[in-house]
Amino acid sequence: MTIGLLAIVVGALWTVQGLDILSDSKMSGKQTWAFVGVGVAVFGLILAVIGERVRSRSKRKVES
Secondary structure (H helix, E strand, O other): OHHHHHHHHHHHHHHHHHOOOOOOOOOOOOHHHHHHHHHHHHHHHHHHHHHHHHHHHHHHHHHO
Protein backbone atom coordinates (compact mmCIF):
# COMPACT_ATOMS: atom_id res chain seq x y z
CA MET A 1 0.00 0.00 0.00
CA THR A 2 2.87 2.37 0.77
CA ILE A 3 4.42 1.80 -2.64
CA GLY A 4 1.05 2.55 -4.22
CA LEU A 5 0.73 5.85 -2.36
CA LEU A 6 4.29 6.79 -3.32
CA ALA A 7 3.54 5.98 -6.97
CA ILE A 8 0.44 8.20 -6.84
CA VAL A 9 2.50 11.13 -5.54
CA VAL A 10 5.32 10.63 -8.07
CA GLY A 11 2.83 10.18 -10.91
CA ALA A 12 1.00 13.35 -9.93
CA LEU A 13 4.30 15.25 -9.79
CA TRP A 14 5.34 13.99 -13.23
CA THR A 15 1.93 14.87 -14.65
CA VAL A 16 2.09 18.40 -13.28
CA GLN A 17 5.60 18.84 -14.65
CA GLY A 18 4.62 17.42 -18.02
CA LEU A 19 1.70 19.85 -18.26
CA ASP A 20 4.15 22.69 -17.45
CA ILE A 21 2.23 23.72 -14.33
CA LEU A 22 5.35 23.11 -12.24
CA SER A 23 8.25 24.53 -14.21
CA ASP A 24 12.05 24.71 -13.82
CA SER A 25 12.68 21.08 -14.71
CA LYS A 26 13.92 19.21 -17.75
CA MET A 27 10.56 17.41 -17.78
CA SER A 28 8.53 20.64 -17.81
CA GLY A 29 6.37 21.09 -20.86
CA LYS A 30 7.06 17.61 -22.24
CA GLN A 31 3.75 15.92 -22.96
CA THR A 32 5.34 12.47 -22.66
CA TRP A 33 5.84 12.98 -18.93
CA ALA A 34 2.21 13.94 -18.50
CA PHE A 35 1.14 10.58 -19.97
CA VAL A 36 3.77 8.63 -18.02
CA GLY A 37 2.72 10.42 -14.83
CA VAL A 38 -0.94 9.53 -15.30
CA GLY A 39 0.03 5.91 -15.93
CA VAL A 40 2.19 5.74 -12.81
CA ALA A 41 -0.53 7.39 -10.71
CA VAL A 42 -3.17 4.93 -11.95
CA PHE A 43 -0.81 2.02 -11.27
CA GLY A 44 -0.24 3.42 -7.77
CA LEU A 45 -3.97 3.70 -7.21
CA ILE A 46 -4.41 0.07 -8.19
CA LEU A 47 -1.62 -0.97 -5.83
CA ALA A 48 -3.12 1.06 -2.98
CA VAL A 49 -6.57 -0.49 -3.49
CA ILE A 50 -5.12 -4.00 -3.59
CA GLY A 51 -3.04 -3.26 -0.51
CA GLU A 52 -6.06 -1.99 1.40
CA ARG A 53 -8.10 -5.05 0.47
CA VAL A 54 -5.33 -7.40 1.61
CA ARG A 55 -4.91 -5.40 4.81
CA SER A 56 -8.62 -5.43 5.65
CA ARG A 57 -8.89 -9.14 4.82
CA SER A 58 -6.00 -9.98 7.15
CA LYS A 59 -7.56 -7.88 9.96
CA ARG A 60 -10.80 -9.84 9.65
CA LYS A 61 -8.93 -13.14 10.00
CA VAL A 62 -7.08 -11.95 13.10
CA GLU A 63 -10.29 -10.76 14.77
CA SER A 64 -12.13 -14.04 14.16
